[in-house]
Amino acid sequence: MPSQSRPPLHSELIYQTALELIQSQGLEKLSMRLLASKLGVDPMAIYHHIPNKAALLNGLYNNILEELFLLPIPDDAPWQTQLKNLVDNFRALALRYPSIFPSLLSSSTVLYNKQKALNLLLGVVRKTGLPDQAVVQASDAVFALVTGFIFLELGGLEAAKVHTGTEFLSTQSNPDFGHIEDLAQVLQSNQFKASFDFGFDAIVQGLEAMLKSAQ
Amino acid sequence: MPSQSRPPLHSELIYQTALELIQSQGLEKLSMRLLASKLGVDPMAIYHHIPNKAALLNGLYNNILEELFLLPIPDDAPWQTQLKNLVDNFRALALRYPSIFPSLLSSSTVLYNKQKALNLLLGVVRKTGLPDQAVVQASDAVFALVTGFIFLELGGLEAAKVHTGTEFLSTQSNPDFGHIEDLAQVLQSNQFKASFDFGFDAIVQGLEAMLKSAQ
DNA sequence: ACCTGAACACCGTTCAAGT
DNA sequence: ACCTGAACACCGTTCAAGT
Numbered sequence A, B: 001m002p003s004q005s006r007p008p009l010h011s012e013l014i015y016q017t018a019l020e021l022i023q024s025q026g027l028e029k030l031s032m033r034l035l036a037s038k039l040g041v042d043p044m045a046i047y048h049h050i051p052n053k054a055a056l057l058n059g060l061y062n063n064i065l066e067e068l069f070l071l072p073i074p075d076d077a078p079w080q081t082q083l084k085n086l087v088d089n090f091r092a093l094a095l096r097y098p099s100i101f102p103s104l105l106s107s108s109t110v111l112y113n114k115q116k117a118l119n120l121l122l123g124v125v126r127k128t129g130l131p132d133q134a135v136v137q138a139s140d141a142v143f144a145l146v147t148g149f150i151f152l153e154l155g156g157l158e159a160a161k162v163h164t165g166t167e168f169l170s171t172q173s174n175p176d177f178g179h180i181e182d183l184a185q186v187l188q189s190n191q192f193k194a195s196f197d198f199g200f201d202a203i204v205q206g207l208e209a210m211l212k213s214a215q
Numbered sequence C, D: 001a002c003c004t005g006a007a008c009a010c011c012g013t014t015c016a017a018g019t
Helices: A011-025 A032-039 A043-048 A053-069 A079-096 A101-106 A112-126 A132-154 A156-164 A175-182 A184-189 A192-214 B011-025 B032-039 B043-048 B053-070 B079-096 B101-106 B112-126 B132-154 B156-164 B175-182 B184-189 B192-214
Strands: none
Touching: A011 A032, A011 A053, A032 A043, A053 A079, A053 A101, A053 A112, A079 A112, A079 A132, A079 A192, A101 A132, A101 B101, A112 A132, A112 B175, A132 A192, A132 B132, A132 B184, A132 B192, A175 A184, A175 B112, A184 B132, A192 B132, A192 B192, B011 B032, B011 B053, B032 B043, B053 B079, B053 B101, B053 B112, B079 B112, B079 B132, B079 B192, B101 B132, B112 B132, B132 B192, B175 B184
16 A cells, blocks of 8 residues: 555656666666665556657657757857757757767767767758768767767766876886876866867868858 | 486586677576576576676676777877777677677676776866866766767667657657658658767867867 | 585565455 | 566675685
8 A cells, every 4th residue: 555655656846856876876786676766666667658768768869959959059059059059059958968979979879869869960051051971970970079079088086097097107207108197187177069069160161161161 | 317418517607608698589588597507508507607697797897898999099099080080989899789789788797898998088178178078077978978879770770769769650640740841851761870970070179179269 | 724504684576465 | 647666687895714
């Protein structure tokens, strides 16, 4: 008779609880059994609402990406601004869900909302008026840069360690890490935002140069 | 008495067998128990040579990255060429180990050889003579771009599907994917190499512009 | 020194049964 | 219609025992 003290199970509640579990305990801790116990339910009850764990994760991925479409991009602004807005929104979304975003990006299942996001990106880059080939190349490059930085940044403390590399430098100087030692001060400051902007601006300027030479 | 028909277990043999298993069956199929059975050994025998599964994976990651240091980069070439060589070597390495490289890149454990690779990259970018801040930003950007493209490309067939997006376009036109439809021809050709070169050249030109304005 | 086997504490998922 | 519980086929890892 626990059913009288508990609201009926619905997939919304399952998704929400799963996301809380992931954000608080980490993705690797998510199991159908632990999730069920957090819901106060038999492990198998979940399977009446969601077919399996893979579907649960895909649902979570789509839900998260959904938020990207709620953030407006000014339609009258120049394409440079729109593009910057879009990638900043994407980065912000990643930082809001740090324990699930890397696996969302790595996931090779085709997500409806991943497609929709790609479509959004292509739409903005098309506003340059450049030929299709250039549009696709630039979109790919922007997407790769953004996702690469998300992985870099969400490595989090670990990424910071990779950067400073103090573990392997403890006692004496190691020629394998000479440059890391020399640049330690700058590396330790971890200015990913500045590095990202450097890469983004380079790509935008590349596009502008193409526009100029096409005139 | 199977021991007489089998060479004694050594960590090299374990690593090699694990890598074969991953390359043929996929990373998700790697288990200590399956690995042991492939080695013709009790599951627990492995633990006498390698402390646990995480250590096994880290060992594999380091072994793979080791190959990067075998590929020579011409020390007398201009930095642009050296940088291109380095990133091409890295991409080639990723393509040689497609089923393990994404997890190598996602791994937040600090790998000795990941540091060494970063050091290599920093060393080449320093040859520009630009200030430390710029060197670190450009290195970050190049690293993000390269890793982002590796994820894009190693999504493999799945990535191709995301690109073409045919699953969601089957019957009628969907406004969510209008740009994908329009650009389907170019997207389907999947010219990641060209897209990567576009991004890479943009960053190199960004660095060259900084050099010019510093003169 | 090296390998084995039972055991522990977990997984995801199926299926027949209960209410 | 919805939930339960036993069961199956797996995991990684510990530990005492064997050779």
